[in-house]
Amino acid sequence: MRKYLIAGALLVSTAIAVPARADDTQNWETLNVTVNLPDNFKLSSETVFRDSDARGFYEIEENLMVGKKLNKTVTVWLGYTFNPLYNAGTFRTREHRFRQQVNFDNVLQIGKVKVGGRIRLEQRWRENASGTAWRLRPQVKASVPIVGKVNFNLSHESFIDLNTQTFQGVEGYERMRNAASISWPLNKKFGVEVGYLEQHGFVPGGPDTNDHALTVGLNANF
Template structure:
């Protein structure tokens, strides 16, 4: 098991760099921000907003807004529940509204690998789209490795992987099984007390039965604030 954890950073980079020949490619920009408020020793509230822009879709195609409340059940483990408001756009014009229920367990800094730390998250979502019948269910397992550039330093290399595993099919969720994966390589650094900036490259690979797979190459910029 330890050898698997040790090889994870190299695996993430290798997968992120891979781009199958039989796939469609899109250049994107993802801009996001997250504010996390400590309500008490146990309770947390988090608000996240991510805007996504695409060459193929002629501009803005999604604004994902996640509101979550978390309860710390152990030193490194927090249970979260919340709601995602997710309007979709076509060339910047509103097209369809998606609503999601979201539940997740986060495990922070659970394994030390060399000078870095490994974290993990398991997320479960229920999805509904206005005007479209059906409820879609999916799992999103996620791992992240953070490697400081110097011992005790706050500026670090970030490597992460997330899979989207669809548990059923609906009119808008058409793949049962792994539908996509995201691999990130980024640098995180503090801008001020309790304010962090993360800038990197996100590779999103989509599995599309009966058609060419998709590859989204996204410049990712995210601001994190903790209160």
């Protein structure tokens, strides 16, 4: 088990060691509710609140999705994101997204380590800004039990911008998120996940940026 914890520490320390123009400490809180429907359909609501030392309270994400589980491994999703943006609590603008997603659950197992992932495509619009921004977000996640039903998790997510708009200035690899967390069930319907996430932004022609986020999530499944 020690080797998995060491791997997580190396992932985090590598992310922190990248030279940055601006480091920011943040807090991300998430509420994720999934409702299982007949015929392997699902409804999902994910609500995310974000605040930081540099920007104060700056973002809410409300992600509403409907999914269809095709088999034990693959689930396809369609959804909409309502995304108000703030600066230290003062409203700036709203972003809207149409989201298509394919989840791959437990596609690989190495010993006790289970590996899954997802591919997400987004079309993004902002109020008072013209154009549609396209973005691809692949993610891979590995989980291993450490004590009883407590899991240690590592994940990597890439943000690949497929075009540029006034609010999406990078075409190509824009940023990545590397995360380490511990998750455990509270009962049959509720679970908690707490961890650290490093968001590394690639800045063309300048030093990169790093956001260091404490993440706390409550998951509910009905």
